[in-house]
Amino acid sequence: MAGVYQVAMGFFQVGFVSVYLSDALLSGFVTGASFTVLTSQAKYLLGLSLPRSGGVGSLITTWIHIFRNIHKTNICDLITSLLCLLVLLPTKELNERFKSKLKAPIPTELIVVVAATLASHFGKLNEKYNTSVAGHIPTGFMPPKAPDWNLIPNVATDAIAMSIIGFAITVSLSEMFAKKHGYTVRANQEIAALAKTLVKESTGCQTQLSSVVTALVLLLVLLVIAPLFYSLQKSVLGVITIVNLRGALCKFKDLPKMWKVSRMDTVIWFVTMLSTALISTEIGLLIGVCFSMFCVILRTQKPESSLLGLVEESEIFESTSAYKNLQANPGIKIFRFVAPLYYINKECFKSALYKKTLNPILVKAAQKKAAKRKIKKETVTVSGIQDEVSVKLSHDPLELHTIVIDCSAIQFLDTAGIHTLKEVRRDYEAIGIQVLLAQCNPSVKDSLVRGEYCKKEDESFFYSVHEAIAFAEECQNQKGICFPNGLSLSSDQLDK
Template sequence: MSLESKQQHDLSLKNSVEGNDQHSPLSNMHPELEKQSSTDFKQFEVNDQCTLYRRIHMEPREKSSTNFKQFVIKKLQKSCQCSPAKAKNMIFDFLPVLRWLPKYDLKKNILGDVMSGLIVGILLVPQSIAYSLLAGQEPIYGLYTSFFASIIYFLLGTSRHISVGIFGILCLMIGEVVDRELQKAGYDTADNAPSDLGLVLNGSTLLNQTSDWICDRSCYAIAVGSTVTFMAGVYQVAMGFFQVGFVSVYLSDALLSGFVTGASFTILTSQAKYLLGLSLPRSNGVGSLITTWIHIFKNIHKTNICDLITSLLCLLVLLPTKELNEHFKSKLKAPIPTELIVVVAATLASHFGKLNEKYNTSIAGSIPTGFMPPTAPDWNLIPSLAVDAIAISIIGFAITVSLSEMFAKKHGYSVKANQEMYAIGFCNIIPSFFHCFTTSAALAKTLVKESTGCQTQLSGVVTAMVLLLVLLVIAPLFYSLQKSVLGVITIVNLRGALRKFKDLPKMWKVSRMDTVIWFVTMLSSALISTEIGLLIGVCFSMFCVILRTQKPKTSLLGLVEESEIFESMSAYKNLQTKPGIKIFRFVAPLYYINKECFKSALYKKTLNPVLVKAAQKKAAKRKITKETVILSGVQDEVSVQLSHDPLELQTIVIDCSAIQFLDTAGIHTLKEVRRDYEAIGIQVLLAQCNPSVRDSLARGEYCKKEEENLLFYSVYEAMAFAEESQNQKGVCIPNGLSLSSD
């Protein structure tokens, strides 16, 4: 404050004390108060002289006047500038492997990377074959998908630990799209439909040799799968380019957990027919889970006893050993590859026991070696698959980014979210030309990778080498593997998602709203469909956010004794209050949705100025202080009982510390509240407004320049100012503080 303004300010105070009748306490009064003590509020005294009150003065910085056109030009100039150093940084940013691989510590990291890569590769072999069935594809395509994803993420990824490959939920979503398109094209969707991978091999089993294509069911299925994978990858790269990763914030932990659990029920249902050896078409669309179980029970008499016995034996082996692996993971250097052991044993039993010939069991069939020639996605399918790819892309990048950030935080390094979207996008775009389907990070394999000593993504190369060995040499040996074994492997891996029910009591205690979101998303994903369930979950979650702000908590505040802290009078006892002053807190942004809630709560907890004004007018006419007011449009009569004498309530302080932002309706509401209260002689003060709220008030012209003394940086200052205003008006205020009755 300048010397001249301070002199004028002191003069106005002096005139006020001497009894200047023209002085307005709301517009021209600028009292200052000497701070006697930071903790003793009882020392404010009523004297004949006005106590000076020290106001905080902050001078805002001048904002840049750069317009949008200049901003865009500046950004374009910065982006289009090219230099050798900038080009190098761009290449290194796009290929992070160029940064860390030359600095690779061979002695420190190689053992852990090789060990984790081998173990994950061994686990991926049976899972890749099993999840291929879930995606409606031949087993070889699952191996392709895991191989290419491991190589590409090694080049583009920024996380050191996550394992990128096939993921059950995405395989389910791909499978639903594939079966829908197969039905449209008139193909048989029964799982035992014959398939020769869509080509004539001329006596050779090597797919990298020249062959004649005959597009059958399998060929069309992978065409659909690779096309939707290509579109999902394009969406993910576009989201990375335009930096719209914020979309993932709408997928809360409760929503994702509920979605995964609901989709797990659908996966379990889709695999149940393999355990029973039933040949049933996959049900798609709304209510597919219920429809599938109806079909299963209608055909339960056709159960293949050999497949059923095999499934039960595999469950009896896999479930206990999986639990033992988790229970003793701290003592085991590496988890026991139970799935691979079961697959090998089951394949040998099926081959030498001739189970397919004797009992007509469903088997994996011919799995060729080598790689099929690259093929472009079917561009004609894009219009019918573009919408399906949106949900798949969002789920894929949300899971990948969240897992990357979780493990980066755990191990003390950072990841780039946009680069992760690029990485997972290209893990889908490039493999889509090589007969692959959608990939993302997977929690179970990432945990195995981390627990077995993984240090860098070099372990992904080792995993790819294991898969390459299978693709080139070992794959045909799985010819006799029963599909029931693959179904059991898929179901056993759902244990983690189904265990989420155990966390519900704890979630209910922490947040009931999150628990409701979890249940709504889970039930809609399971009973309706995965895509619609995800959409319902997102919409319901956003509705809950709006609901929380529509009915926020409000309270009157009291002063904690011997402090400058204010707390809710309904929550704490023995809080101190000042006669004639009410402090109101609103815990939410103030905008168009909750403006009426703000007004009604404020009027209920303090005083309704509209009713008081109406009562005063009628009392002035009829010379009474209590009157029955008949409200228009209301049948009942409302008796206006003045709960507070207007002469007693002098000031209302609104604590704005919990108001994050204001919109136009919020500013208008504050203006209206202030105008209504001032009409009956009550001043309204705002305290603890954050910069965003202060800017909104300034732009909305809430108060004039000379009325800025109505805004305070703390509730304590506002209360002191209110008391001093009452003293100057000549209102008799007791010197001590009153205790609340709570």
């Protein structure tokens, strides 16, 4: 049933969900799943007969059973496991190190299986030491028959969940190995089994021809040679599976480097790995995806913001906190916000903007307090002429008169973001500071136009920061002298 759903998912092209599976998430998931596979094989290495554990917390339950029954360990199986490990691990490393020089990898697994089967058969290990062997393996194929359609209502819901998890496992494995070996995958057509894929990749399989060879060997085993493996110890098969998991388990060596590059990705890796291993592969993958999306929200909730300066002899503006010797424009502040502007981070946007420029609300409040005070008048008598001076004028050329918001790093806006920009512009204009928007992408510009940010499209939008600054300087030159409160008077008004 799950297979039917997976085929339907491929038919309806739902592979786009693979974009939500980050590299850190995929790596953590595969490592966690490897612990689950390793745990399932551990009992065979010790020759223990334990009840099968499934569902949530199966890894912990299995290890509890193992330690409770550790005194029942079959010494012969344990010795066989250790010998197989001593043979397989070095040869695997040799195959990996000299794979460019070897025409074909050394078939160590096949050699070990044949040798172990012969040793177990002629040494009569099962009769003498009660080792766990493969036992009777039936040959041939079961006759095909139609499924019991009465069971479909009972399994349909579980099959949907299994198909989604299976699809995610398929995509995660495919993308992990595609990245490792330098090719691309199509999420709508890839298929990969967890244990088989890990084993095949570690043995050097690179093309789909390996599946043909595998199918032919399985066919030969099922039809002819299956009874020959009657005496093969299960511990040998368990060791082969565990050894081929070493690639996924070696991901721990990459953690220090990952931590230096991105601490957030490292945390995602650990959360996904631990939840996959300790809870279950299905729930672990779901937790990893949800946590990864939560981390994306956190990153946009408090993004980077900075003031910009002009690179000498260019029209390029960069962060003044990241680069030195940048030129600042008198009376103009250039602010960059590196994230989408939406309901989650709107307050962060305003807070960062006010902190790096000035808070128009506090300035407006100060102006209102000053207006309530009585204006002290100084009377000066010179040659019978009396002048009343109520306000001292300031001709400081560094007085802030324009804020340019560099929107190049704002990917999109929602209604809350549009309202925030309107509010910011209104507050600044109330104290005589104009707000200009530069380098808006088409999506942001269309959102602002539809949101009626301005009456005319060309009023506040500029193709570049340099163009916005030129416009601001031209406006300031036309207006004349700037006052401390942001107001300005032309030369004609001053003469009056």
